Amino acid sequence: MKQVLNLFICLVILxxxxxxxxxxxxxxxxxxxxxxxxxxxxxxxxxxxxxxxxMEDWEGxxxxxxxxxxLFKFDGKLFRQYGMEQGLSSNNIYSLLQxxxxxxxxxxxxxxxxxxxxxxxxxxxxxxxxxxTSFTNNNTNNTSTENTVWCMMQDxxxxxxxxxDEGVYCYDGNMFSxxxxxxxxxxxxxxxxxxxxxxxxxxxxxxxxxxxxGEGV
Numbered sequence: 001m002k003q004v005l006n007l008f009i010c011l012v013i014l015x016x017x018x019x020x021x022x023x024x025x026x027x028x029x030x031x032x033x034x035x036x037x038x039x040x041x042x043x044x045x046x047x048x049x050x051x052x053x054x055m056e057d058w059e060g061x062x063x064x065x066x067x068x069x070x071l072f073k074f075d076g077k078l079f080r081q082y083g084m085e086q087g088l089s090s091n092n093i094y095s096l097l098q099x100x101x102x103x104x105x106x107x108x109x110x111x112x113x114x115x116x117x118x119x120x121x122x123x124x125x126x127x128x129x130x131x132x133t134s135f136t137n138n139n140t141n142n143t144s145t146e147n148t149v150w151c152m153m154q155d156x157x158x159x160x161x162x163x164x165d166e167g168v169y170c171y172d173g174n175m176f177s178x179x180x181x182x183x184x185x186x187x188x189x190x191x192x193x194x195x196x197x198x199x200x201x202x203x204x205x206x207x208x209x210x211x212x213x214g215e216g217v
Contacts, residue, residue: 035078039064055096057104065093071106087120088113097152099160107149112162125149125162125169125176153199155207163196168209191215 053065062074070083070091083091088106095107104115105123112123125147151163160171161179168179180187195212202208210217 035075035080037078039072039079040069040081052094053096055098057098058102063096063104065096065106067092067094082120087122089122095149095151097154097160099154100158105152105160107152107162109148110146112149125164150195150197151199153201153207155201156205161199161207163193163199163209165195168193168196168199189215 050067051064052067055063057063060076064072064074066072068091070081070088071093073080073082082088088108089112090108090110092109093106094109095105097105097107099105102117106113106115106120112125113120114123148165149162150165153161155161158173162169162171170177170179179185180191180193191211192213192215193209193211196209197212198210200208208217
């Protein structure tokens with residue numbers, strides 16, 4: 001009986017130890033949302049994915065826009081991935097900008113997005129001067145959802161400039177306008193400014209555009 005009792009006590013101890021010290025099981029989805037210590041390897045059709053743009057935000061986070069795998073945020077320890085499931089209009093990212101209000105703008109091959117710190121929303125680039133309250137409307141008569149946003153710049157006055165396949169657009173915080181549609185603008189060379197890959201502002205306030213379809217700089 002003594003041997004049986006000792007055996008029973010040993011079994012109880014082993015069973016008790018077995019049930020302790022095991023970490024909770026996390027599924028793959030939870031791990032992805034929490035972040036990863038390395039950029040995840042691309043899968044399927046995006047095996048040749050590349051990083052096309054990057055920036056550092058005010059808090060020191062690094063943002064990397066990829067062609068095919070969406071957007072990655074690196075906080076110094078972990079990478080977190082954002083894609084169409086988080087509200088982006090496309091996983092092909094070509095431009096990034098944080099404006100003077102802290103808002104992060106994301107240019108894709110299917111239009112413009114912005115990030116308010118919690119979520120992404122699609123921003124319709126408006127072909128005529130229209131109030132910005134129509135950011136996410138479905139009016140396709142005056143908006144382009146497939147317009148690639150190659151580059152972005154904010155000038156000294158706070159105006160945002162967007163270089164796209166369909167010309168240059170400005171946003172003053174209230175309205176979008178197409179740059180070359182301004183009646184006061186003297187366009188003696190009949191420039192279209194389509195396919196703008198970069199925009200810079202000089203110290204004296206001049207703005208330069210680099211265009212890829214034959215118009216040069």
